[in-house]
Amino acid sequence: GEKVRIRIEYDGSSTPILRTWTNKEQCYEMLLVDENLYEYTLTMPEEPCQLWYNFLIENNQGTIIYGNSNDMLGGEGQTYNKDFHSYLIVVYDKNFTTPDYLHKGIIYQIFPDRFKKGDYKPKELIEGRTYRDWHEDPLLNIDVKNGDNYAHDFFMGNLRGIVEKLDYLEDLGISVLYLNPIFKAGTNHRYDTGDYTKIDPYLGDDREFDLLCKEAEKRGIRIILDGVFSHSGADSKYFNLYNNYDSVGAYQSTESEYYNWYTFRNYPDDYLAWWGIYTLPELNKHDPGLQDFFLNEETGIASKWLKDGASGWRLDVADELPMDFLEKLRLSIKNTDEQAAIIGEVWEDASNKVAYEQIRCYCYGDTLDGVMNYPLRIEIINFLMGKTDAYNLSKLLLHQREVYPTPFLYACMNLISSHDRARILNVFADEEHNGGDRAFNKNVKLTKDQYNDAYKKYLKALSLLTALPGSPTVYYGDEAGMQGTADPWNRRPYPWGYIDRSLHEETREILQRRKNSSVLKTGDIDIDVIDENTIKIIREIKNGVDVFGNKAENGKVIMILDRSKDEPEWIFE
Secondary structure: OOEEEEEEEOOOOOOOEEEEEOOOEEEEEOEEEEOOEEEEEEEOOOOOEEEEEEEEEEEOOEEEEEEOOOOOOOOOOEEEOOOOOOEEEEEOOOOOOOOHHHHHOOEEEEOHHHOOOOOOOOOOOOOOOEEOOOOOOOOOOEOOOOOOEOOOEEOOOOHHHHHHOHHHHHHHOOOEEEEOOOEEEOOOOOOOEEEEEEEOOOOOOHHHHHHHHHHHHHOOOEEEEEEOOOEOOOOOOOOOOOOOOOOOOOOOOOOOOOHHHOOEEEOOOEEOEHHHOOOOEEOOOOOHHHHHHHHOOOOOHHHHHHHOOOOEEEEOOHHHOOHHHHHHHHHHHHHHOOOOEEEEOOOOOOOOEEEOOEEEOOOOOOOOOEEEOHHHHHHHHHHHOOOOOHHHHHHHHHHHHHHOOHHHHOOOEEOOOOOOOOOHHHHHOOOOOOOOOHHHHOOOOOOHHHHHHHHHHHHHHHHHHHHOOOEEEEEOOHHHOOOOOOOOHHHOOOOOOOOOHHHHHHHHHHHHHHHOOHHHHHOEEEEEEEEOOEEEEEEEEEOOEOOOOOEOOOEEEEEEEEOOOOOOEEEEO
């Protein structure tokens, strides 16, 4: 119901027409309000939606369409005769709120098998797996059936190890831990869930999880779990391909209680699998039994682990989950804990992502709180590596400020590194080697000059993350100087006792600056471009309230990042 004023500058003789559509197309003749300046005030729809618009202009050649540019990032557009792009306004739920600890937090991502081996031993070791010494390299053993790594090598990192390093994480400035999957599974990455109700015995048990949550809470640190609800493992109690579980799995019988959780094309060996990987059979998210298993507010998996101490979920491949499933999932989670976080893995623009031939918006307030901000990651990397300029970086930042609702923008997980990408030092050294010989990539090591240059770029990137709305995120070991190309070399064990102490201390200084500044957490944001190499970020709290309308002390912080210089300039007013 709010009003939005739309303007366009046009020096022609005809009057521009504003064309909009949600479910239907509507046209409005714009009003001349100043020399060559036209405007129209729209009343927004009452219900959440995507409102698209462009401009129709008549000239001696006919009707010209003025719309969004090809990059779909708003700002200055372009003219079209056909096949146009439009501008977007996201109309979201006026009651949409997101957790305060995401607005103010700093996230640290942990790959549990590789972070720390603590004082805990599983009751038994499983035959057929390989057990590595902590400072050895991971193993690469390709499954010829799908080209993926078997990932059956274990370093035996565990939950107790994380507990033992909570003081280290607190000192670094961390307030949220995002853990890659911790439920019982067959691989070291555990994205092939075997039992959603049990902690993987190599990591611990319910008591170890309870200890982690309680000890983290004492230090003001929250735990976010990885929710892999798109697919399970073939080696699971639900599918049971290898008969390793004491259950009748869907693979074993059409009478299995789990049979309808999966989609078989030709029973039992031809079934839908995630990206065709046979070890990851795809779950049928429309099945009522499966939905009850995950979404039931009393007994469902989503609520169970919140009741047991977790503070939220990061949803694996969220854009591959049906929208109605996500909506029900949000209700289940928020009805269990209103402050529980829901962060989605969406690699593209979350305001208008095309998935399964549908244009989806995750910003209405009915699905996700925020997303892993991969578009921002890409633009920061490209800017610091000289592949684009400050104008393009600014354009993305302004676009996200425009189309992402404030609660969503300030709840995004702003990352530059993760388990799905090469280590950030390798990226900045241009030693990523995506798609290359994975065995060869094991031995890729940066030269001293490469390392020093990447070191500086990493600190500039991290500084920029801390200057922006959202949760700046560190992938375990980046602060220690870890190197590695893509999986599995980006998942080496944390080098305790061998870290780059200088990099660690500079990382800590950057994160602590963010942690201690209310302005950098919930201040308003403006962006200015000084030249192609230099961007200025202005954060401000004024009139005694922050962007959420909460009481806050006035202040202003300016960060000027010139990519040609070793470090950014910070100005506190």
